[in-house]
Amino acid sequence: xxxxxxxxxERANTRFGWFRAYAAGVPLLxxxxxxxxxxxxxxxxxxxxxxxxxxxxxPVLFGCMIMLKEPTLIPSALIFVALIxxxxxxxxxxxxxxxxxxxxxxxxxxxxxxPVILHLVVLYAIMYFWSDVSLYRMLTLRLTxxxxxxxxxxxxxxxxxxxxxxxxxxxxxLGAYAASTVMVGLFVNDRxxxxxxxxxxxxxFMFPVALVIGGVxxxxxxxxxxxxxxxxxxxxxxxxxxxxxxxxxxxxxxxxFLGGARGIKGQPDYADLPTVFCWTVLCIxxxxxxxxxxxGKALNAVRDDEMAAEAMTVNTRFTKxxxxxxxxxWAGIAGGLFAHTVRFIxxxxxxxxxxxxxxxMVYFGGLNSVYGSIVGAVSINLLGEMLRPLALYKWIVxxxxxxxxxxxRPTGLVAFKEFNVRKLVQPKRKPEEEV
Amino acid sequence: xxxxxxxxxxxxxxxxxYALIALGYSMVYGILMLFNFAHGDIFMVGAYIGFGVATxxxxxxxxxALALPNWLILVLTILIAMYLTSFVGxxxxxxxxxxxxxxxxxxxxxxxxxxxxxxxxxxxxxxxAQRIRFPSLIKTxxxxxxxxxxxxxxxxxxxxxxxxxxxLNEFIRRTRWGMAMRAMAFDYVVIPLMGVPLNxxxxxxxxxxxxxxxxxxxxxxxxxxVLDPYIGITYGWKAFVAAILxxxxxxxxxxxxxxxxxxxxxxxxxxxxSSLRDLIxxxxxxxxxxxxxxxxxGEPHSAKLRL
Numbered sequence: 001x002x003x004x005x006x007x008x009x010e011r012a013n014t015r016f017g018w019f020r021a022y023a024a025g026v027p028l029l030x031x032x033x034x035x036x037x038x039x040x041x042x043x044x045x046x047x048x049x050x051x052x053x054x055x056x057x058x059p060v061l062f063g064c065m066i067m068l069k070e071p072t073l074i075p076s077a078l079i080f081v082a083l084i085x086x087x088x089x090x091x092x093x094x095x096x097x098x099x100x101x102x103x104x105x106x107x108x109x110x111x112x113x114x115p116v117i118l119h120l121v122v123l124y125a126i127m128y129f130w131s132d133v134s135l136y137r138m139l140t141l142r143l144t145x146x147x148x149x150x151x152x153x154x155x156x157x158x159x160x161x162x163x164x165x166x167x168x169x170x171x172x173x174l175g176a177y178a179a180s181t182v183m184v185g186l187f188v189n190d191r192x193x194x195x196x197x198x199x200x201x202x203x204x205f206m207f208p209v210a211l212v213i214g215g216v217x218x219x220x221x222x223x224x225x226x227x228x229x230x231x232x233x234x235x236x237x238x239x240x241x242x243x244x245x246x247x248x249x250x251x252x253x254x255x256x257f258l259g260g261a262r263g264i265k266g267q268p269d270y271a272d273l274p275t276v277f278c279w280t281v282l283c284i285x286x287x288x289x290x291x292x293x294x295x296g297k298a299l300n301a302v303r304d305d306e307m308a309a310e311a312m313t314v315n316t317r318f319t320k321x322x323x324x325x326x327x328x329x330w331a332g333i334a335g336g337l338f339a340h341t342v343r344f345i346x347x348x349x350x351x352x353x354x355x356x357x358x359x360x361m362v363y364f365g366g367l368n369s370v371y372g373s374i375v376g377a378v379s380i381n382l383l384g385e386m387l388r389p390l391a392l393y394k395w396i397v398x399x400x401x402x403x404x405x406x407x408x409r410p411t412g413l414v415a416f417k418e419f420n421v422r423k424l425v426q427p428k429r430k431p432e433e434e435v
Numbered sequence: 436x437x438x439x440x441x442x443x444x445x446x447x448x449x450x451x452x453y454a455l456i457a458l459g460y461s462m463v464y465g466i467l468m469l470f471n472f473a474h475g476d477i478f479m480v481g482a483y484i485g486f487g488v489a490t491x492x493x494x495x496x497x498x499x500a501l502a503l504p505n506w507l508i509l510v511l512t513i514l515i516a517m518y519l520t521s522f523v524g525x526x527x528x529x530x531x532x533x534x535x536x537x538x539x540x541x542x543x544x545x546x547x548x549x550x551x552x553x554x555x556x557x558x559x560x561x562x563x564a565q566r567i568r569f570p571s572l573i574k575t576x577x578x579x580x581x582x583x584x585x586x587x588x589x590x591x592x593x594x595x596x597x598x599x600x601x602x603l604n605e606f607i608r609r610t611r612w613g614m615a616m617r618a619m620a621f622d623y624v625v626i627p628l629m630g631v632p633l634n635x636x637x638x639x640x641x642x643x644x645x646x647x648x649x650x651x652x653x654x655x656x657x658x659x660x661v662l663d664p665y666i667g668i669t670y671g672w673k674a675f676v677a678a679i680l681x682x683x684x685x686x687x688x689x690x691x692x693x694x695x696x697x698x699x700x701x702x703x704x705x706x707x708x709s710s711l712r713d714l715i716x717x718x719x720x721x722x723x724x725x726x727x728x729x730x731x732x733g734e735p736h737s738a739k740l741r742l
């Protein structure tokens with residue numbers, strides 16, 4: 001007991017110690033419920049509170065935009081965020097810790113799928129109510145979820161495999177164009193593809209098929225890179241993939257039946273929040289299982305020492321190929337979702353700027369880590385939106401931040417950490433209760 | 436045939452831009468084994484510094500404070516801009532690469548990329564989005580050689596770039612500093628133990644590359660006097676591909692690949708369609724890399740290298 005206490009004190013002395021000490025023993029479920037209450041509170045009392053505090057409207061992204069636009073409103077925005085988000089999450093999380101732990105412990109006796117699905121349902125409810133406030137939030141949230149998929153799949157190559165791939169926007173473009181062609185061609189009366197071929201009610205059923213087609217097309221494109229570049233080791237992939245990105249972009253600019261430089265617009269609006277959420281969860285689940293499988297570990301072995309891995313009977317070329325195609329497949333699916341979220345794509349969408357953004361997300365969050373990908377995608381994406389009032393200077397602040405992260409944590413914020421779902425959903429007992 | 440030679444001259448001009456930029460990438464890659472993704476933007480900064488210097492000198496000359504002929508202004512502009520831009524290069528190395536010497540190589544590539552974005556945005560923020568006209572210092576005079584139209588600017592661009600390339604080659608092959616650079620490219624783990632200062636050589640490499648990029652920027656501005664902040668990202672990345680195509684750290688290779696890229700682009704644009712330029716250029720490069728994985732003059736990597 002004494003030892004446990006000193007452990008708590010010791011942890012409290014480290015970074016964010018006060019928060020860690022406060023949060024010890026609070027299970028994820030309690031936090032999620034707290035957040036759910038917070039978003040519900042915002043929906044019911046947000047307008048009133050904003051009016052009382054003199055804010056023009058409910059702050060869209062945690063008050064950041066208001067604070068940057070009108071510095072005089074900083075205190076009110078901070079109070080709003082503290083009252084609506086901070087207080088309910090922190091207080092309820094603590095209050096619900098005990099019942100939350102009890103429920104989580106009960107749930108653990110079921111198969112792992114049950115508690116996981118329950119957590120996901122609560123998470124989805126939070127996202128639903130949060131994004132219900134404005135269309136802008138909805139779009140930001142969907143794009144963030146898609147960014148998680150992209151970051152995770154790029155992390156597979158740059159982190160788990162240890163190569164440097166520059167072709168991810170290219171895979172995204174392949175997926176986006178393939179999925180858009182299928183959906184727009186079949187279900188929309190369009191200038192490019194003519195009359196709709198199928199009745200509209202089939203659309204939602206065809207959508208996953210179109211996405212998978214997009215993923216497969218992207219994987220086939222990846223095969224073009226993979227065959228030459230994995231023959232030898234070295235920095236080969238970086239160059240070939242960069243050339244591939246230019247080729248893909250230029251190809252779409254020249255394919256007139258796909259709209260040429262003007263691109264495709266008017267994708268049907270099937271990529272709504274539940275769809276994107278489901279795909280993202282599926283992507284995280286599958287990629288997480290992949291990197292924890294034998295093949296995933298073989299991939300790490302190849303990264304750390306290719307010769308040793310080869311000596312240990314790892315088929316290095318096959319391993320790299322599979323991982324690369326797999327990553328491209330998910331990038332293609334994310335590209336399809338992206339096309340149907342933004343509902344307009346042209347070759348210029350998939351340029352070097354997007355490459356820089358994706359690389360930033362991967363390296364900011366952390367290599368070789370599912371957590372890191374989620375952290376990187378969410379923070380860079382939200383940061384990009386929050387700093388929107390800074391206009392141009394946004395592109396000075398974010399790169400500076402990334403340079404600092406690279407200097408002080410060269411592999412990213414949460415690198416080399418396993419994403420253990422069981423550990424995440426299990427009850428967290430206070431140190432005293434563990435005895 | 437006339438037309439062919441006409442395109443050939445254009446190709447030589449574009450090839451010199453690409454080759455000069457590619458040299459900077461190639462040197463950093465050869466010596467430090469790092470991708471300097473900021474290099475394209477250093478090219479852009481070089482062009483803008485050149486613009487500043489040229490405008491200032493031209494203004495001085497106009498006020499008759501200094502009676503400089505225009506050709507001298509251009510020469511001075513190139514030299515001063517090369518000198519100033521080399522400091523930008525060293526700064527990039529100091530901020531983005533030196534703190535990350537022990538880190539994974541990809542992390543340094545990311546800092547380079549981010550510094551590039553900062554340079555580009557900083558330029559936009561300081562000078563605004565409007566394009567800038569580079570002062571026209573020399574009058575274009577047109578020579579007609581057997582039906583092929585050659586301007587004095589084109590000749591100057593090609594000659595100046597060739598002189599710079601030869602100078603670099605001589606520097607690397609004949610001087611002590613050049614020898615240190617070559618040694619570092621051979622093995623950057625052991626050579627520092629023999630008393631060659633790694634940091635100095637790294638700075639020197641960045642400075643040389645940046646100076647060449649600045650020269651390329653000014654020559655570019657002489658040929659196409661309208662500058663915008665995105666020239667770095669448009670042409671720099673292409674030169675990067677050329678640099679790798681030339682082979683690791685090979686001056687000859689980078690020049691050759693730069694000219695090759697210029698040739699492919701111009702001739703595809705001339706005989707097929709200019710929108711197919713990138714598609715065909717990179718497809719050819721991809722094919723070459725499939726059959727010559729280490730570029731024209733490169734050597735295979737050692738097995739230890741991982742990003």
